[in-house]
């Protein structure tokens with residue numbers, strides 16, 4: 317018995333990183349998984365690896381209303397319904413606020429915040445029609461606190477938590493639970509931009525993070541599984557920090 321037997325879950329940004337691990341874990345736990353991304357080769361290859369009976373790739377730019385409608389239609393045609401959503405797609409750019417071009421700010425908001433809104437708006441009615449289910453939004457520890465150099469990103473992730481709380485209130489009566497994961501530093505392509513020395517990064521996280529290391533994407537996937545499955549049946553509207561203790565307080569060392 318898998319924890320997601322009988323479920324059909326759409327995961328955005330599923331071609332790599334945390335979304336990939338969520339797709340893999342959800343499929344292993346019995347779900348049919350619809351993988352949405354703009355990286356067609358990687359997303360298609362992952363769906364093929366997971367198997368046609370278990371996974372389907374759809375091109376889904378989360379900023380596009382048309383892509384959302386097409387993705388939901390494809391999911392229903394392939395698997396009959398949709399009763400879970402993981403809004404995972406996101407982008408990060410580093411810039412001080414006073415140096416951030418308007419286009420960059422808007423691009424980050426468009427993917428991280430508007431993409432999450434469009435996902436909720438498009439998929440929630442389908443989940444309701446399926447008899448209820450779950451939405452897991454991907455915020456960040458910067459959805460709960462500030463961090464210099466990522467102003468647009470932090471603003472968009474704070475907004476994701478606002479969307480999460482309001483959606484939880486509005487959708488509870490339809491049997492839909494809405495929660496958010498708030499990862500700290502997780503080892504994915506996003507947190508490993510080209511040119512950054514891995515040894516220096518490992519040393520940084522050894523000092524910064526109480527648990528002494530960067531997080532793994534499969535650890536975030538395990539939290540998303542908890543929030544998607546029945547183990548979290550009485551939880552909605554909440555942010556869940558997964559950061560190795562980074563936000564627990566000020567470290568002396």
Ligand SMILES: NC(=O)c1ccc[n+]([C@@H]2O[C@H](COP(=O)([O-])OP(=O)(O)OC[C@H]3O[C@@H](n4cnc5c(N)ncnc54)[C@H](O)[C@@H]3O)[C@@H](O)[C@H]2O)c1
Nearest residue numbers: 329332333334377378404405406456499501502504505506
């Ligand atoms: N890695 C971290 O340290 C970290 C920390 C906190 C929060 N997060 C959040 O976790 C989520 C996953 O990030 P990740 O670390 O796996 O990054 P990643 O860059 O490895 O993966 C992000 C995925 O989203 C996809 N994507 C980007 N724009 C898209 C769009 N417009 N439409 C559809 N897909 C799109 C990318 O193609 C990619 O597959 C993001 O929302 C990110 O903000 C990551």
